[in-house]
Amino acid sequence: MKVFAFAGSLRKGSLNHQLVARAAAAARGQGAEVDLARLSDFDIPLYSGDIEEQQGIPPGVMALGERLAEADAYLIAAPEYNYSIAGPLKNALDWISRIKPVPITDKVAMLLSASPSAVGGERGLLALRTPLMVMGCMICPRCFVLPLAGDKFDAEGGFNDEKWDERLEQALINFLANVEALCDR
Amino acid sequence: MKVFAFAGSLRKGSLNHQLVARAAAAARGQGAEVDLARLSDFDIPLYSGDIEEQQGIPPGVMALGERLAEADAYLIAAPEYNYSIAGPLKNALDWISRIKPVPITDKVAMLLSASPSAVGGERGLLALRTPLMVMGCMICPRCFVLPLAGDKFDAEGGFNDEKWDERLEQALINFLANVEALCDR
Amino acid sequence: MKVFAFAGSLRKGSLNHQLVARAAAAARGQGAEVDLARLSDFDIPLYSGDIEEQQGIPPGVMALGERLAEADAYLIAAPEYNYSIAGPLKNALDWISRIKPVPITDKVAMLLSASPSAVGGERGLLALRTPLMVMGCMICPRCFVLPLAGDKFDAEGGFNDEKWDERLEQALINFLANVEALCDR
Amino acid sequence: MKVFAFAGSLRKGSLNHQLVARAAAAARGQGAEVDLARLSDFDIPLYSGDIEEQQGIPPGVMALGERLAEADAYLIAAPEYNYSIAGPLKNALDWISRIKPVPITDKVAMLLSASPSAVGGERGLLALRTPLMVMGCMICPRCFVLPLAGDKFDAEGGFNDEKWDERLEQALINFLANVEALCDR
Numbered sequence: 001m002k003v004f005a006f007a008g009s010l011r012k013g014s015l016n017h018q019l020v021a022r023a024a025a026a027a028r029g030q031g032a033e034v035d036l037a038r039l040s041d042f043d044i045p046l047y048s049g050d051i052e053e054q055q056g057i058p059p060g061v062m063a064l065g066e067r068l069a070e071a072d073a074y075l076i077a078a079p080e081y082n083y084s085i086a087g088p089l090k091n092a093l094d095w096i097s098r099i100k101p102v103p104i105t106d107k108v109a110m111l112l113s114a115s116p117s118a119v120g121g122e123r124g125l126l127a128l129r130t131p132l133m134v135m136g137c138m139i140c141p142r143c144f145v146l147p148l149a150g151d152k153f154d155a156e157g158g159f160n161d162e163k164w165d166e167r168l169e170q171a172l173i174n175f176l177a178n179v180e181a182l183c184d185r
Numbered sequence: 186m187k188v189f190a191f192a193g194s195l196r197k198g199s200l201n202h203q204l205v206a207r208a209a210a211a212a213r214g215q216g217a218e219v220d221l222a223r224l225s226d227f228d229i230p231l232y233s234g235d236i237e238e239q240q241g242i243p244p245g246v247m248a249l250g251e252r253l254a255e256a257d258a259y260l261i262a263a264p265e266y267n268y269s270i271a272g273p274l275k276n277a278l279d280w281i282s283r284i285k286p287v288p289i290t291d292k293v294a295m296l297l298s299a300s301p302s303a304v305g306g307e308r309g310l311l312a313l314r315t316p317l318m319v320m321g322c323m324i325c326p327r328c329f330v331l332p333l334a335g336d337k338f339d340a341e342g343g344f345n346d347e348k349w350d351e352r353l354e355q356a357l358i359n360f361l362a363n364v365e366a367l368c369d370r
Numbered sequence: 371m372k373v374f375a376f377a378g379s380l381r382k383g384s385l386n387h388q389l390v391a392r393a394a395a396a397a398r399g400q401g402a403e404v405d406l407a408r409l410s411d412f413d414i415p416l417y418s419g420d421i422e423e424q425q426g427i428p429p430g431v432m433a434l435g436e437r438l439a440e441a442d443a444y445l446i447a448a449p450e451y452n453y454s455i456a457g458p459l460k461n462a463l464d465w466i467s468r469i470k471p472v473p474i475t476d477k478v479a480m481l482l483s484a485s486p487s488a489v490g491g492e493r494g495l496l497a498l499r500t501p502l503m504v505m506g507c508m509i510c511p512r513c514f515v516l517p518l519a520g521d522k523f524d525a526e527g528g529f530n531d532e533k534w535d536e537r538l539e540q541a542l543i544n545f546l547a548n549v550e551a552l553c554d555r
Numbered sequence: 556m557k558v559f560a561f562a563g564s565l566r567k568g569s570l571n572h573q574l575v576a577r578a579a580a581a582a583r584g585q586g587a588e589v590d591l592a593r594l595s596d597f598d599i600p601l602y603s604g605d606i607e608e609q610q611g612i613p614p615g616v617m618a619l620g621e622r623l624a625e626a627d628a629y630l631i632a633a634p635e636y637n638y639s640i641a642g643p644l645k646n647a648l649d650w651i652s653r654i655k656p657v658p659i660t661d662k663v664a665m666l667l668s669a670s671p672s673a674v675g676g677e678r679g680l681l682a683l684r685t686p687l688m689v690m691g692c693m694i695c696p697r698c699f700v701l702p703l704a705g706d707k708f709d710a711e712g713g714f715n716d717e718k719w720d721e722r723l724e725q726a727l728i729n730f731l732a733n734v735e736a737l738c739d740r
Binding site: 009010011012013014040044046047048049050081082083084085086087088090091092093094095097123127130131134135 | 564565566567568569595599601602603604605636637638639640641642643645646647648649650652678682685686689690
């Protein structure tokens with residue numbers, strides 16, 4: 001079982017990257033092979049039908065598509081911008097949906113969100129579900145939402161309260177069991 | 186594998202009931218055990234916290250909850266009212282969410298929608314996904330949407346165009362494979 | 371200018387009714403004529419196309435429709451059930467949408483939500499906007515959300531912290547200015 | 556009254572640009588001053604908190620913000636990508652939301668969508684409403700949706716069927732009356 005993990009933010013010190021890195025480590029601890037990336041590793045222009053028509057799908061998009069295609073499942077930590085999906089993440093998904101077959105079809109995703117606020121990014125995850133499902137990706141109903149995330153990590157990237165480790169472990173056990181079952185289809 | 190199938194409409198001649206009955210027959214043809222019901226079989230009052238506090242969860246809700254709990258998966262055909270989930274279906278789900286453990290948690294659903302219009306009810310299904318996921322139900326990304334449904338059925342409840350039978354068969358093959366895999370978790 | 375105010379909950383001690391009653395009092399203080407009701411004042415069955423066909427639109431729905439039609443604007447305090455619109459409120463709106471002309475078309479609404487949780491019902495308001503807009507109602511972008519509402523009211527139905535009074539006043543000033551302007555169309 | 560009109564697509568031959576140009580012409584015919592732009596006129600990078608921190612809000616974003624701030628109202632024609640808001644449009648809105656005061660707060664928008672498909676982009680407009688409202692923009696409940704848009708325009712950019720001209724005229728009359736009323740607040 002192979003999991004591709006990334007955050008939907010381009011910021012270097014992104015709380016969502018910290019969260020997905022923590023989740024990737026925990027998933028490895030549970031036996032999963034995890035490929036951890038940053039959205040900023042891929043050179044993805046703003047989507048334009050003109051670029052697609054004149055130059056085809058850009059190499060950075062194809063590279064992300066290959067990493068997505070190689071995995072059975074995804075850990076996606078996504079910030080909430082204006083109660084909705086972050087522009088750069090939606091832009092990347094819009095490009096990915098132009099690759100045929102769509103690399104995330106019939107795969108399984110778990111969504112996470114870290115937020116500096118008390119709400120934790122759940123509205124952003126609601127908005128994110130729609131394009132993922134339309135692209136054929138199955139989504140685990142249980143999200144992992146980390147409110148007030150600025151105070152939750154220690155210097156090594158772990159949580160500074162075991163409570164959050166336990167919650168993340170439980171969510172991942174559920175997710176990986178689903179993925180393992182679905183891999184055998 | 187056991188599938189509970191129902192439509193989210195109270196109307197006797199509901200196009201969505203016709204659709205889910207057709208899907209139930211097709212799923213049986215693929216070897217699934219299907220329990221086909223009507224939402225109107227269950228006496229479900231409008232949700233009120235006062236009813237719940239004074240009388241507990243009503244027997245009609247508990248009866249629906251048991252049928253949901255006995256199944257591994259669901260076929261739900263839902264009409265679209267005002268670009269959103271139909272009131273009676275949302276009301277039933279709100280009651281069901283008060284039963285602990287929530288009977289649909291960790292189950293799998295496939296959503297269908299029949300509509301007299303050319304659009305086919307997809308916006309209603311988008312709105313339906315949210316409460317189902319919050320209640321822990323996994324949703325197959327592929328919906329089955331039947332536009333202009335008033336002209337699609339013959340007198341025996343079959344489709345009058347084989348194209349729709351083939352599409353429904355394909356959607357059910359995908360759904361049942363997912364359910365079978367997830368049953369073994 | 372006439373405002374119709376109600377909460378989307380049937381519970382007698384509803385926090386949302388407390389909130390909308392508080393907002394109604396404040397709007398009166400700003401010079402608006404406010405008609406405050408309870409959804410439970412109206413006898414509204416679960417929507418069924420069969421009822422509509424055989425008996426027409428029920429008297430309880432027509433009564434609510436008249437109150438909505440008489441007003442220029444609405445204060446609607448809505449609970450969040452399963453991250454979405456409450457079943458009884460959606461059911462009432464589905465019935466109201468069957469009255470022609472739809473009584474809320476070209477009117478203006480301000481949405482409020484009280485919630486016992488820290489999040490405050492914003493996801494429910496997001497879901498509520500869709501049917502209201504489809505029915506032609508303009509919605510003020512600023513909602514008034516009251517988290518942890520169980521601790522916010524005093525015995526007379528006022529807020530026990532002036533901060534909330536000030537926020538509500540400000541939101542109402544903005545809302546009523548919009549309504550007044552739009553009344554002159 | 557000043558209206559800023561643009562399409563949420565970067566493609567030169569965008570159907571949504573054709574539609575918003577047609578709407579701009581019709582609005583001018585009704586006496587409005589209309590500033591018609593293309594999203595591609597503004598150099599807007601993918602949003603990153605690092606760019607904002609190190610260089611501030613980019614000049615292209617500020618330029619778009621000024622045009623938005625100068626107007627009382629907006630005509631926004633938006634494509635639907637994966638049942639949701641287009642990435643480049645969401646990205647632009649995310650940047651705009653970082654300008655304080657947010658330039659679209661208390662303004663009024665009418666949403667349009669042209670689509671090559673039979674559905675017409677309504678799901679994309681549902682998703683677009685959320686960030687606009689959160690940013691304080693009031694949205695006219697009536698959208699203008701043009702399905703099968705590839706066949707609807709003549710060589711001069713007009714509709715080749717008067718029916719669509721009449722519908723657009725009616726929608727604009729309603730919109731501009733709302734804007735005019737709200738300008739006097």
